[in-house]
Amino acid sequence: MKIGIIGGGAIGLLLGAYLCRDHNVTIYVRRNRQKQLINEHGIFIERNSRSFPLRALLSSELQAEDCYVVCVKQQQLGNVLHLLTRQVRQSPVLFLQNGMGHVDLLHRIGGSVYVGVVEHGALKVADNVVAHTGAGRITVAVYHGKTAGLLAIVDNWHRDDFPVERTGDWKLLLGKKLIVNAVINPLTALFDVVNGGIIDNPDIRSLGQQLCFEGCEVLGLDASQQWEHVQTVAMNTRENVSSMLKDIREQRQTENEAISGYLLKHTKKRIPYTSFVYTSIKAMEKKGLIE
Amino acid sequence: MKIGIIGGGAIGLLLGAYLCRDHNVTIYVRRNRQKQLINEHGIFIERNSRSFPLRALLSSELQAEDCYVVCVKQQQLGNVLHLLTRQVRQSPVLFLQNGMGHVDLLHRIGGSVYVGVVEHGALKVADNVVAHTGAGRITVAVYHGKTAGLLAIVDNWHRDDFPVERTGDWKLLLGKKLIVNAVINPLTALFDVVNGGIIDNPDIRSLGQQLCFEGCEVLGLDASQQWEHVQTVAMNTRENVSSMLKDIREQRQTENEAISGYLLKHTKKRIPYTSFVYTSIKAMEKKGLIE
Numbered sequence: 130m131k132i133g134i135i136g137g138g139a140i141g142l143l144l145g146a147y148l149c150r151d152h153n154v155t156i157y158v159r160r161n162r163q164k165q166l167i168n169e170h171g172i173f174i175e176r177n178s179r180s181f182p183l184r185a186l187l188s189s190e191l192q193a194e195d196c197y198v199v200c201v202k203q204q205q206l207g208n209v210l211h212l213l214t215r216q217v218r219q220s221p222v223l224f225l226q227n228g229m230g231h232v233d234l235l236h237r238i239g240g241s242v243y244v245g246v247v248e249h250g251a252l253k254v255a256d257n258v259v260a261h262t263g264a265g266r267i268t269v270a271v272y273h274g275k276t277a278g279l280l281a282i283v284d285n286w287h288r289d290d291f292p293v294e295r296t297g298d299w300k301l302l303l304g305k306k307l308i309v310n311a312v313i314n315p316l317t318a319l320f321d322v323v324n325g326g327i328i329d330n331p332d333i334r335s336l337g338q339q340l341c342f343e344g345c346e347v348l349g350l351d352a353s354q355q356w357e358h359v360q361t362v363a364m365n366t367r368e369n370v371s372s373m374l375k376d377i378r379e380q381r382q383t384e385n386e387a388i389s390g391y392l393l394k395h396t397k398k399r400i401p402y403t404s405f406v407y408t409s410i411k412a413m414e415k416k417g418l419i420e
Numbered sequence: 421m422k423i424g425i426i427g428g429g430a431i432g433l434l435l436g437a438y439l440c441r442d443h444n445v446t447i448y449v450r451r452n453r454q455k456q457l458i459n460e461h462g463i464f465i466e467r468n469s470r471s472f473p474l475r476a477l478l479s480s481e482l483q484a485e486d487c488y489v490v491c492v493k494q495q496q497l498g499n500v501l502h503l504l505t506r507q508v509r510q511s512p513v514l515f516l517q518n519g520m521g522h523v524d525l526l527h528r529i530g531g532s533v534y535v536g537v538v539e540h541g542a543l544k545v546a547d548n549v550v551a552h553t554g555a556g557r558i559t560v561a562v563y564h565g566k567t568a569g570l571l572a573i574v575d576n577w578h579r580d581d582f583p584v585e586r587t588g589d590w591k592l593l594l595g596k597k598l599i600v601n602a603v604i605n606p607l608t609a610l611f612d613v614v615n616g617g618i619i620d621n622p623d624i625r626s627l628g629q630q631l632c633f634e635g636c637e638v639l640g641l642d643a644s645q646q647w648e649h650v651q652t653v654a655m656n657t658r659e660n661v662s663s664m665l666k667d668i669r670e671q672r673q674t675e676n677e678a679i680s681g682y683l684l685k686h687t688k689k690r691i692p693y694t695s696f697v698y699t700s701i702k703a704m705e706k707k708g709l710i711e
Contacts, residue, residue, distance in 0.1 A: 319610070320703060332703035336696065401692030405627065412611060412623035 130285050131155075133194035135209055136201035137163050137185070139251035140225060142259040144198060146172045146181040147291040157188045163256040175260040188212060196282060197222045203230045203387040210234055221278040223269060227372070229307050230387030232272070241274025243282070244299050246306045250369070263366070266292040270299035304348040308355045309362050310388045311344045312337045314373035315406035318383070318413065321374065325367030328360055336402065337363075343400040347392045377413050385410040421576050422446075424485035426500055427492035428454050428476070430542035431516060433550040435489060437463045437472040438582040448479045454547040466551040479503060487573060488513045494521045494678040501525055512569040514560060518663070519678030520598050523563070532565025534573070535590050537597045541660070554657075557583040561590035595639040599646045600653050601679045602635045603628045605664035606697035609674070609704065612665065616658030619651055627693065628654075634691040638683045668704050676701040 130152045134141050137158035145156045149172075156172075158164050164185040171180035186192070191212050201209050203226050213222060214237055221241035224231055235242050250263025267286075271279050279295060287293040296302050313324055316333055320326060327337050341359050345352040376383040389407035392400060421443045425432050428449035436447045440463075447463075449455050455476040462471035477483070482503050492500050494517050504513060505528055512532035515522055526533050541554025558577075562570050570586060578584040587593050604615055607624055611617060618628050632650050636643035667674040680698035683691060 319700070320707065322707070326707075330703050330706055332699045332706060336699050336703070399692075401690075402696055405693055405696045408623045408627055409610070412621050412627070415621055415623060416611065416613070416617075 130281075131193075131195040133157060133191070133197045135188060135191075135197060135199045135213075136205075137167070137256065138200060138202070139253040139259050140247055140249070141198075141200035142172050142253060142257070143174070143249060143251045143261060144200065145183050146174050146259065147288070148286060149181050149183040151288075152285070154183045155192070155194065156183060156185045157191060158185055159188055160256075161187065166255075166257045170257055173258045175254055175258055194220055196220050196278070199224045199226070202226070203228060203384055204382065206231050206234060210237055213238060221274065221282070223282065224272075225267070226387070227306070227384055228310060228387030229303050229391045230384075232303065235272055241278045242272040243269050243274075243279050244272045244303060245269035246302055250366075263369075264290075266294055268294045268296050268302060270296050270302045272299050300348070301350070304350050305355065305358060307348065307388065307391065308341055308344045308350065309359050310384075311392060311403065312340045312359050313363060314371050314384070314388055315410050316340070317371040318373040318377045319406065319409055323367065324363045324369045324371055327363040328367075339402045340406065343403045344392050346398065347396040347400065373410065377410070380414075382414060383410055385414070421572075422484075422486040424448060424482070424488045426479060426482075426488060426490045426504075427496075428458070428547065429491060429493070430544040430550050431538055431540070432489075432491035433463050433544060433548070434465070434540060434542045434552060435491065436474050437465050437550065438579070439577060440472050440474040442579075443576070445474045446483070446485065447474060447476050448482060449476055450479055451547075452478065457546075457548045461548055464549045466545055466549055485511055487511050487569070490515045490517070493517070494519060494675055495673065497522050497525060501528055504529060512565065512573070514573065515563075516558070517678065518597070518675055519601060520594050520682045521675075521678030523594065526563055532569045533563040534560050534565075534570050535563045535594060536560035537593055541657075554660075555581075557585060559585045559587050559593060561587050561593045563590050591639070592641070595641050596646065596649060598639065598679065598682065599632055599635045599641065600650050601675075602683060602694065603631045603650045604654060605662050605675070605679055606701050607631070608662040609664040609668045610697060610700055614658065615654045615660045615662055618654040619658075630693045631697065634694045635683050637689065638687040638691065664701065668701070671705075673705060674701055676705070 132148055132152050132154045134145050135157045145154055148154050164187055167185035171182040173180055199209055219240050222238055223243040223245055225245050225247050246268050248265030252260040252262050254260050283293050283295045313327055316337055320333055326333055328334055338356055341356045342352045345355050373383045389403050392403050423439055423443050423445045425436050426448045436445055439445050458476035462473040464471055490500055510531050513529055514534040514536055516536050516538050537559050539556030543551040543553050545551050574584050574586045604618055607628055611624055617624055619625055629647055632647045633643045636646050664674045680694050683694050
């Protein structure tokens with residue numbers, strides 16, 4: 130398959146390295162320096178001396194591919210959608226963003242649109258080096274368009290050391306992930322704890338349960354089932370520093386808008402705990418600037 | 421006047437030093453070491469070479485006084501009330517605790533009971549040394565019993581460098597202070613900012629306004645008037661580290677129960693922002709123990 134991966138972050142690099150073993154992969158990046166590095170040296174997965182050779186181009190040089198995988202963050206999605214609507218005609222596009230903020234934008238894309246959830250742990254170490262910190266899977270679903278294209282992706286991409294699975298209900302797939310993010314991300318950032326803090330500290334756990342219940346009410350999911358799931362994820366990733374805590378520590382903008390912001394935008398009911406953490410994370414994003 | 425001050429913390433020491441200039445003051449403390457230090461050397465107000473001589477006794481040695489001033493923290497009030505109900509007959513008792521948690525206990529005391537709010541900044545430096553970090557005033561009101569006794573206190577205690585004033589409505593007096601505490605204390609602790617952070621950071625300010633509105637609804641106070649007051653206090657104390665932030669930094673128990681806890685206990689309505697910060701402060705109190 131000719132695969133175009135858009136975005137040279139941790140997930141883009143990881144996908145590029147694993148998929149280029151069987152496919153003709155091009156990774157589209159924003160900066161010339163990253164393009165050159167990858168073209169000259171390939172991508173390295175940390176603790177693995179082998180380099181994975183693939184082609185890199187700038188996003189502005191987007192070419193025809195059999196399918197596209199969009200791995201940029203929610204905040205950069207606007208530019209990418211602009212490129213895609215102009216250039217892509219028939220090829221399916223798979224979106225792998227966190228949260229659900231991007232879902233509101235996907236109707237703009239004509240052909241087949243798929244969404245997916247990445248459960249790999251990955252950390253970008255350098256412009257062409259990624260650490261694969263946790264082996265997981267990618268689960269994908271049809272958002273609109275043809276199921277056949279998605280089946281082809283699953284069949285062609287899946288390998289035992291890089292599982293790709295399909296599920297039927299995109300809302301449940303993204304919703305489950307959103308709930309996990311809406312609980313673990315803001316609370317770990319607010320209390321400056323690793324993911325395990327969500328279950329080890331009884332008061333943080335009680336806040337987490339409230340957040341989970343509010344999120345499930347908005348998305349129409351079973352609250353006690355999802356709360357079990359959130360706790361399992363917190364347990365399985367207990368030593369991990371959540372992406373939001375990482376962003377706050379490094380004084381970067383977080384994915385607050387795509388997570389708690391999405392829930393607040395999609396309900397008319399009061400969800401005060403979600404609203405409290407949403408405003409708190411905004412406060413923490415600004416705190417560095419004010420102090 | 422024969423005055424018995426119960427509690428050898430910052431406020432007890434400050435009161436002792438100022439009042440012993442005109443009155444026969446005994447300060448009642450918990451530990452023998454502090455009793456001895458004060459009896460031998462008196463109390464020092466930092467940056468003032470003069471020592472204020474007064475008598476110290478243990479709380480268990482409580483004697484007859486013309487009036488008692490209770491300066492212990494909310495958490496230690498149980499023991500003190502036990503002593504007072506056994507020993508005090510007719511002498512009035514003035515309570516100077518933060519918050520309103522103590523109000524629920526005051527009906528146990530027979531004679532005249534007064535409550536007051538201390539607006540002095542004071543920091544205990546050693547067992548007989550207090551730093552007077554901010555000159556302010558003490559405002560007192562009748563909780564139950566005779567007004568004459570309170571008028572005598574105000575007349576006898578008031579000095580230009582140590583103002584003591586009387587107000588008519590104890591609920592408004594303590595309520596106003598409680599609202600200030602219920603906004604500034606938890607938010608400064610949660611976001612690790614000085615008091616000015618409440619007004620400088622627009623998102624923290626918006627959380628503060630919500631907390632103020634919830635508190636005013638519980639206490640039946642005018643919300644916009646109190647919100648002006650909270651902002652003025654935050655402005656006037658902008659460089660100060662709040663007592664709750666101090667307690668959290670030093671991994672001590674905070675006055676959470678007497679502040680947000682009081683509001684939650686005294687309403688049947690949902691006050692979710694107050695509930696969120698109440699649980700958050702409990703989480704932070706435990707955090708040190710778990711990590």
